[in-house]
Amino acid sequence: MLPEKMIKLGSQRSVIRELFEFGKKRAAQIGEENVFDFSIGNPSVPAPDCVNEEIIRLIRESDPVTLHGYTSAQGDAQVRETVAQSINRRHGVNFRADNLYMTVGAAAALSCALTGLTCPDDEFIVFAPYFPEYKVFIEAAGAKMVMIPADVEGFQIDFDALEAAITPHTKGVIVNSPNNPSGAVYSEETVIRLSEILRAKSQEYGEPIYLISDEPYREIVFSGVTVPYIPKYYDNTIVCYSWSKALSLPGERMGYVLVPDSVTDHETVYAAVAGAGRSLGYVNAPSLFQRVCAKCCDMTADISVYERNRDLLVKNLREYGYHVVEPGGTFYLFPRSLEPDAVAFSERAKKYNLLIVPGDGFGCPGHVRISFCVPTERVERALPYFKMLADEYK
Ligand code: PLP
Numbered sequence: 001m002l003p004e005k006m007i008k009l010g011s012q013r014s015v016i017r018e019l020f021e022f023g024k025k026r027a028a029q030i031g032e033e034n035v036f037d038f039s040i041g042n043p044s045v046p047a048p049d050c051v052n053e054e055i056i057r058l059i060r061e062s063d064p065v066t067l068h069g070y071t072s073a074q075g076d077a078q079v080r081e082t083v084a085q086s087i088n089r090r091h092g093v094n095f096r097a098d099n100l101y102m103t104v105g106a107a108a109a110l111s112c113a114l115t116g117l118t119c120p121d122d123e124f125i126v127f128a129p130y131f132p133e134y135k136v137f138i139e140a141a142g143a144k145m146v147m148i149p150a151d152v153e154g155f156q157i158d159f160d161a162l163e164a165a166i167t168p169h170t171k172g173v174i175v176n177s178p179n180n181p182s183g184a185v186y187s188e189e190t191v192i193r194l195s196e197i198l199r200a201k202s203q204e205y206g207e208p209i210y211l212i213s214d215e216p217y218r219e220i221v222f223s224g225v226t227v228p229y230i231p232k233y234y235d236n237t238i239v240c241y242s243w244s245k246a247l248s249l250p251g252e253r254m255g256y257v258l259v260p261d262s263v264t265d266h267e268t269v270y271a272a273v274a275g276a277g278r279s280l281g282y283v284n285a286p287s288l289f290q291r292v293c294a295k296c297c298d299m300t301a302d303i304s305v306y307e308r309n310r311d312l313l314v315k316n317l318r319e320y321g322y323h324v325v326e327p328g329g330t331f332y333l334f335p336r337s338l339e340p341d342a343v344a345f346s347e348r349a350k351k352y353n354l355l356i357v358p359g360d361g362f363g364c365p366g367h368v369r370i371s372f373c374v375p376t377e378r379v380e381r382a383l384p385y386f387k388m389l390a391d392e393y394k
Contacts (some may be wrong), residue, residue, distance in 0.1 A: 075102025183327020
């Protein structure tokens with residue numbers, strides 16, 4: 001006998017992957033340039049030069065045995081010190097190497113944090129629209145996911161629904177700002193109110209409620225937008241960070257968990273996160289890329305193409321009649337679908353070779369996700385098709 005749940009996870013393709021495969025088939029039939037694949041969130045800009053330069057330098061100048069050897073489980077001490085200093089400089093905080101646990105991307109950071117925190121009967125709250133893998137990670141950790149429906153007007157937080165959802169079983173809340181799939185950035189007002197509620201509820205139940213801040217898109221923000229640094233607002237914040245998007249390195253798998261000293265019993269929480277990493281078999285984050293990310297952690301890939309694409313899409317889609325909340329960051333747009341059933345809408349879009357993802361899988365039906373991490377020229381050529389699609393509903 002084998003576990004049904006794992007078989008299902010391993011054999012069912014996600015809607016995004018289905019679309020991606022469909023796109024490849026269509027491209028073989030009509031040419032790649034005629035397929036407008038907005039399905040996948042793979043960065044479309046190269047890593048900054050610093051990345052390749054540092055890889056070459058490390059290979060030329062380092063002792064190869066150390067370079068490719070195991071590091072400490074929590075990550076190389078010098079790497080963690082360098083990253084801590086970079087965070088301190090940029091956010092005006094005061095972290096140390098020992099607050100950081102290097103991981104295999106944000107996915108592993110989330111898995112380590114969730115597994116390290118979960119006791120029997122624990123629940124984690126997520127806000128729709130949410131990254132679908134949260135459910136997988138939360139359930140793998142042995143906890144239950146509780147979803148708060150989306151605030152579709154601005155993709156901030158429905159605080160009444162949040163207050164009603166918190167119970168003595170609530171171990172934590174996951175936030176993701178800038179958000180996949182809405183692109184929304186939580187305002188300072190939202191973060192303050194969220195912190196107030198979590199503080200009050202923690203006090204009421206006599207147990208900390210952890211705020212897990214999933215931040216792979218922290219650096220992918222557009223002009224004029226600031227992303228509040230959540231540990232400054234709420235003591236029991238645990239940050240799950242990644243260089244996948246910031247440095248365009250999703251395949252290299254680098255991120256970290258940050259457990260600030262302000263977290264209740266922070267040393268125990270850190271030990272539990274490290275214990276989770278051990279029990280999940282991560283051993284240590286990739287050795288070479290720990291060093292590369294430490295060297296380049298003050299830099300960001302050139303994200304100007306994302307901002308250009310965002311501007312083009314928001315302006316034109318609104319003109320065609322789509323309802324769009326302007327993203328403050330990421331490379332996603334999450335307009336309302338033009339019929340209530342987003343799956344049917346996404347199917348209809350395929351007629352124009354527009355591949356867009358229904359919001360249902362993100363817990364937010366009636367919307368579709370457009371991943372605009374593509375060359376601007378592809379967005380420009382797709383615009384007439386978005387118009388034709390909209391015209392069908394007039
Ligand atoms: N969290 C969110 C919201 C994401 O969109 C992603 C990846 O797309 C991840 C976590 C996982 O990131 P990583 O590639 O660093 O594991």
